[in-house]
Amino acid sequence: MTPEELALYDDWLARRRPLLEAKQWTEAMRDVPRLTDLQPALPLRLRRPLDETTVGLVTSAAITQPGQKPMDGPNIEGDYTIRLLDIDTPTSDLRIWHTHFDLGPALEDINVVYPIDRLKELAADGTIGGVASPAVSFMGYFTNVFRIRDEVAPAVVDAVQKSGADAALLVPV
Amino acid sequence: MEIATNRGPTGLVMPPRVLFTPHERGKNLGTPGAADLQRAILRAALRLLETAREPFSTVDWQPETAAA
Numbered sequence: 628m629t630p631e632e633l634a635l636y637d638d639w640l641a642r643r644r645p646l647l648e649a650k651q652w653t654e655a656m657r658d659v660p661r662l663t664d665l666q667p668a669l670p671l672r673l674r675r676p677l678d679e680t681t682v683g684l685v686t687s688a689a690i691t692q693p694g695q696k697p698m699d700g701p702n703i704e705g706d707y708t709i710r711l712l713d714i715d716t717p718t719s720d721l722r723i724w725h726t727h728f729d730l731g732p733a734l735e736d737i738n739v740v741y742p743i744d745r746l747k748e749l750a751a752d753g754t755i756g757g758v759a760s761p762a763v764s765f766m767g768y769f770t771n772v773f774r775i776r777d778e779v780a781p782a783v784v785d786a787v788q789k790s791g792a793d794a795a796l797l798v799p800v
Numbered sequence: 801m802e803i804a805t806n807r808g809p810t811g812l813v814m815p816p817r818v819l820f821t822p823h824e825r826g827k828n829l830g831t832p833g834a835a836d837l838q839r840a841i842l843r844a845a846l847r848l849l850e851t852a853r854e855p856f857s858t859v860d861w862q863p864e865t866a867a868a
Contacts, residue, residue: 661812667855670816670848677850728826736832742803745829745838755846794849796842797802798828799810 628773635660636771640704647703647770652727655770662772674793675756682750683759683792684714685783687767687799688733688740689725692716698724698766705769709782711761714743727768728800740800759792767800801852803828803845814856817848821861 628636639660640647646655673680689698691710699706712721718737723730733740743762750757763786765779787795801817804810805828810818821841823830829838844861851857 665812665814667814668816669855670852670857673849677846680849682846729824730826732827732832738835738838739827739829739832742829742838742842745835745842748835748839749842749846754843794801796845797815799802799804799806800826800828 628771628777632660632773636773640770644703659770660772662776677755678753679756680793681757681759681791682746682755683787683790683795684741684743684746684762685787685795685797686712686741686762686764687725687797688723688764689766689768690737690741690764691722691724693720697722698764700724700726700766700768704771706766707769707771707774707778708765709779709786710764711786712743712764714747714758714760714762718744725766725768725800740798742798746796756793759787759790761786761790763787763790801845801848803841816855816857817845817852818856818858819845819848819861820858 643655689700690712691697692712695710721737723733738744746758749755763783765783769775802815803819803821805821805823805825807820821828829841831837841861848857848859
């Protein structure tokens with residue numbers, strides 16, 4: 628984060644903190660600092676056929692598995708850490724810490740935001756070559772996009788690459 | 801690739817491949833327990849790995865998408 632970006636963010640946070648603390652997210656985020664220099668990303672061709680491709684799963688639902696530190700769902704600025712999820716962890720053992728969407732459907736069936744069971748079924752039937760482990764989890768609510776760019780995104784990319792995935796599936800919430 | 805419900809933030813990021821589903825936030829893959837639907841959505845998203853060529857390639861999911 629450049630000094631200019633930090634100043635921009637700190638100024639915004641000082642002005643919008645009351646709205647954030649009042650949980651008026653939409654109003655608070657209306658003028659949140661954004662990245663303005665992004666370009667549309669070009670798809671890279673698969674290195675091997677889909678049925679030989681290992682797919683990594685990335686969720687922004689702030690999911691943890693047993694033994695991991697909870698994610699900071701209540702923090703008005705968000706959480707800028709990631710968790711690595713063993714794909715064989717029973718879904719009934721997973722916890723969701725995101726506090727900015729209706730968790731009801733995901734608590735009933737986590738596959739609606741973290742389709743790990745379905746992806747493993749597609750590996751079993753030969754649609755894809757396999758599912759990379761670990762999967763990667765972070766929290767999709769955040770106020771500081773510069774920290775996402777500088778901390779979270781590189782950590783996610785590094786984890787996906789180390790998992791051996793040929794391609795990544797992100798389910799953003 | 802992404803399976804997304806919210807066009808606003810996704811349009812700001814412009815990822816390489818996106819399947820938009822017509823569901824509420826927090827139900828990207830649709831109805832809880834609807835395994836057939838969830839697999840169909842996944843297959844449609846995975847198909848983008850083989851077919852998408854243009855930057856920020858997007859497809860709107862619908863049942864016909866799965867059958868295509």
